[in-house]
Amino acid sequence: MTAPHGRAALSIGELTDEQYGQVIGPGDADYETARTVYAGDVDRRPAVILRPRNAAQVASVVRLAQETGLQLAVRSGGHSGAGHGVCEGGIVLDLTNMRALEIDVEARTAWAETGISAGEYTEAAAEHGLVTGFGDSTMVGVGGITLGGGIGFLARKHGMTIDDLLAAEIVTADGELLLVDEHNHPDLFWAIRGGGGNFGVATRFKFRLHELNGVYGGMMVLPVTPEVLEAFIAEAEAAPEELSTIVNVWTAPPFPFVPKEYHGKPIILAMMCYAGPSEAGEEVIGRFRAIAPPLADMVQAMPYPGMFPPADPLLRPISAARNIFIDRVDRATAETIVERVVASSAIVAGAQLRVLGGALARVPSDATAFAHRQSKIMAHLSAIYANQADVDLHETWVEEFAAALRQSDSGSYGNFVVNAEQEQIREALYPGATGERLAQIKAKYDPTNLFCSNHNILPATS
The missing domain is CATH 3.30.465.10 (Uridine Diphospho-n-acetylenolpyruvylglucosamine Reductase; domain 3)
Incomplete structure (x- = not known):
């Protein structure tokens, strides 16, 4: 492969297992699988995928990227919504073989x-x-x-x-x-x-x-109205910090545990996790059960790994998504959420709401580079669809949904943001002093911006 001016050319045949770990090129049988990431609309073909087995080999891959001037993407699990773990025509540093x-x-x-x-x-x-x-x-x-x-x-x-x-x-x-x-x-x-x-x-x-020897948790499904949603979030906010909730307001897929008459209609599918004694957890969860008769209730005492349903490694959804923080879910906000979810023509459309606070909020906002410690509720809005020709339709829906929900908090959670321009990175992900400090540190440790396949922080200039 021809290198940028003044750089060494990349010759895949000269890349050894001893120096770089497993070498996977476009002609190899496992190349197609190795370049695939979770996001179904990401289809990039790197020049080479390197799977180092130790830190010394990682360092060799980094130096190779510097020498060739090719874009470097670093992959851990490949679940970035933006597909940051793979790049077009560059080098993928895949950490798959480093699992100790x-x-x-x-x-x-x-x-x-x-x-x-x-x-x-x-x-x-x-x-x-x-x-x-x-x-x-x-x-x-x-x-x-x-x-x-x-x-x-x-x-x-x-x-x-x-x-x-x-x-x-x-x-x-x-x-x-x-x-x-x-x-x-x-x-x-x-x-x-x-x-x-x-x-x-x-x-x-x-x-x-x-x-943590176990939790009282699992999935609960309720029919949803604005009144039910408002009450559910209010209980989640009032609950002791042992309880974390993930509240999905969805158009119900044809899950076997959801009555057929609710398929395609809006529901609450909530994941509840009480990290404490089961007796106390049952009492807390009982307040949610009293809001409306559950359509399905799988909340019970279980080992913590039981909170994670089996995942399909072949699932590659195509979705339009926006992530924002909001201050509250009052009746008007709940009405907006239910109305907007029903209005979508996507296969599955929804709003995922996570009440924050507790230990997360007790850490000072400037103690780490995560600047949103005082945010109240995270709202992740998404539409999963099949036909990529419909991208504009679903992007418009999710953009208008986010605009209708936005309150005083202008932040976003970087791990759930799909595509972010520099303005959003500096204003929503890393605002104010946080972004300025990160840019200075970037200039110190990565002045040429080698690590740019991410929500990119540009190095500060003197």
Whole structure:
């Protein structure tokens, strides 16, 4: 492949397993699978996919990208909605082969390589009655979800994933491996907790583990009206911080546990997770059951990994999505949500609402690069559809939906943002002093912006 002026050309045949790990080129049998990511509308063909097995090989891949001038994409689990884990004509650094996990039960810490999935980590920790909170899917890579923040089933009880991040090993743009924590390169440690993959390749994370022998949780389905939705969110806000909820207002798919007369009609499909004694959890969940007779109620005592339904590795949805924070779900907001969901012609259209607060909000807003600690409710609006020719229709629907819901909070959660221009990155993801500080750190550790396949933070200029 011809290199940019002044750069070395990329010759795939000269790339060795010893130096770079597994080498996958366009002519290899597993190339098509290896270049595929979760987002169904992302179809990019990299020049080469490299799967290193250790940090030294990661550093070699980073140096190769510098030498050739080719775009570098870093992939952990491939679940970025924007498809940041793959690039067109460039180099993909795929961490798939770096999945080692070392759990120190006595110290309640774990070192995890960043190619391991959240599900693999969670299952292994649960064998010891321990947990680190990630998101709500088993298939996401630990690397991506952590760098973006990590809001999941334990966010109100234990905070975000980054609040349990104790240290990291990072390969920077110059190919150097750094140990970062509160004492070593504290500026970089601050930046990677919410700043995404802008500053290097995270190869290992050290996490705090919490005792958790089980939860009272699962799925609850209710018919939805504006009154029901308003009451449901109010209960979620009033609940003790042991309870985290993910409230999906959807047009019901033909799930076997949803009565047929509700298929295609709006419902609440809520995931409830009470991280405490079952007796107390049952009492709290009872308040939600009293709002309206559930159409399905699977909330029960279970091991924490039971919160994660089986995932389909072949699922590649095409969707239009917007992510915003809102202040409240009052009657008018609830009416807007139900009306807009019903109006969509998508296969599945909905609003996912997550009440925040608790431990997440007790961390100072400037303690990490996640600047939205005081946001009240996260609203993720999406339309899943089949025909890419309908993209404008569904993008218009979701854009107008977001505009109708927007209140005083102008922020967004980077891990759920699909496409962001520089204006949104600086105003919604990393506003004010947070963005300015990140740009300075970017200039220090990645002045040429090698790590740009992300919600990109541009290096500050003097």
